[in-house]
Amino acid sequence: MLKLRLDQLRPGMKLGQDVVNFSGQVLLYQGSPIRPKDIKNFKAWGILEVAVENASVDPSDSFENNRIDAKLLLEAQNDISNLFRYSNLSHPVISELMRLSTLNKLKQKPGMENVNVY
């Protein structure tokens, strides 16, 4: 089962696990198809990630969604590679920071100022 951030969720994906708020109340049951209003609701409750059934996600999906030029993306990734030269790139903290750092670089490129995929 895959855990996805809210920006990676697509309507129609099926929930792999109940989503509960901090007091344990179920917001959406396992197996339910996710609707756009559910994503809004998760956001309002401060849910950061949810489990989905049989979804495969392209890691660059959140970029693709914003129609980002592949060449600029590659440039941004190159820009930050030296910064993380001595980091364990397979650790989830580092890969999340690299993702955010790449976006940050991307925003500094001409025409990319309004990219927003946080």
Add this chain to the structure above:
Amino acid sequence: MSTSPQFIQPKDLITGSTRVSSLPEIFIMINEVVNNPTSSFSDISKVVNLDAALSARLLKIVNSSFYSFPSNIETVTHAIAVIGTEQLHDLALATTILSTFKGIPDTIVNMNLFWRHSLGVAIIARTLAIHCRETNPERFYLAGILHDVGRLIILENLPEESKEIVSRQNEVGGIMWQIEREVLGFDHADVGAALARAWKLPLSLEEIIGNHHNPSRSKRYPLETTIIHLADIIAKAMELGSSGDIHVSPLDEKSWEQLKLPIGIFSALWSQVETQFNESIDVVLSG
């Protein structure tokens, strides 16, 4: 200093430096009045007001988005009443530190970028501490401002060795604090801890500063140290200023797990910190 670095200890750098061998006088006075149980808020504010730049800066900070109080705070007495004496003590020290190190030339490290990095770590650590429900987030702000000052003390007192450290990183590669250890036998974290001891700062600060690259070595304050360790990594990923090291330090993975923070927190933290950073950069670094 002409002694061979092999024989120099971090504490010698502190006692040998006129800049840091004693605490700034205004801070000694603040310390005394804060620690005196009979002091009133107005006694404390009288001392803070002795330093016009300090009191102006404190008021700017308490009125910024850091606190987002509903109404404007116009006097130091009012500021102390709302943020508390311990927080005031830590904020006052954080602002006096910046003036203590004023006038170091930009020859090896760009001072503006250096303080931007420290401020970035301070703001990130403070935000992380709030997420972890720590009781005094200002302690983390102070630790962030102080975490790399050891590097400035090394720069000022061992200029030749400092040049060698920088050129070795450029030519051979490697992480700055590890190269410092090879060249000097100690690193900037050790010097920062020696400064905290000499200034009789709280033990937590000494441990946090001294172990910020290896938080698992911190015996009494492992979580606090991990927060600064992580904040240092995030500040580098965000490219807020520069400490002089061009690489992100390796993450202490075991310590990270102890914090029990979700990965998803970083994207929200990123934008929150960007706003606070841009807002406080002028307040903190001007003048």
